Amino acid sequence: MGGQEIEQLIRLLGRLPGFGPRSARRVALYLLREPHTRLAPLARAMERAGEAIRTCSSCGNLDTSDPCHICSDPLRDKGVVCVVETVGDLWALERAGVHRGVYQVLGGTLSPLAGVGPEDLNVSALLTRLHQGTVREVILALGATVEGATTMHWLMDQLETYEGLTVSRVAQGVPMGGALDVLDDGTLAAALGARRPA
Secondary structure, three states: OOOHHHHHHHHHHHOOOOOOHHHHHHHHHHHHHOHHHHHHHHHHHHHHHHHHOEEOOOOOOEEOOOOOOOOOOOOOEEEEEEEEOOHHHHHHHHHHOOOOEEEEEOOOOOEHHHOEOHHHOOOHHHHHHHHHOOOOEEEEEOOOOHHHHHHHHHHHHHHOOOOOOEEEEOOOOOOOOOOHHHOOHHHHHHHHHOOOOO
16 A cells, blocks of 8 residues: 555554544545645644643643743733643633633543542632632533533532632533433433522
């Protein structure tokens, strides 16, 4: 099919999320058809990104500066911290433009079966902010999974000792435009449990 370099490219592409061997071969073929205009610019961009990316010491976001552009933005409300599992969740909220505060990326959720305990989560920066007394509200925006719920309850226990701190969580349930008959039981239960006056 190709030389060792091509096989390695296909193998590496196949490790990306959402890619399997067939899609990796298709992408490799697309890039290799015009290596100077497709493959070379991509390789340079990836190399530059790899050298420039930093993990924000304040929130855990990935950016080219530390602190990240969100934490260093003077227009952001530093008194409202949205706690998310991953950088991908942070980016999704930023795309939606629904949060004007700052974030805390945990880097995962508690999972005793996978050996992930509280010490494995990035919580220390959040606790540092809370000790400084500048945070008014913590929004828990964790996934609607068993691990997400476990992590949320553990965090709520940690946060209840801070006087004057409001702890909220994102509502879960029926998505916009969603039909009830196609939703799973857990989503329907969460939607009814999170109901509010009409």
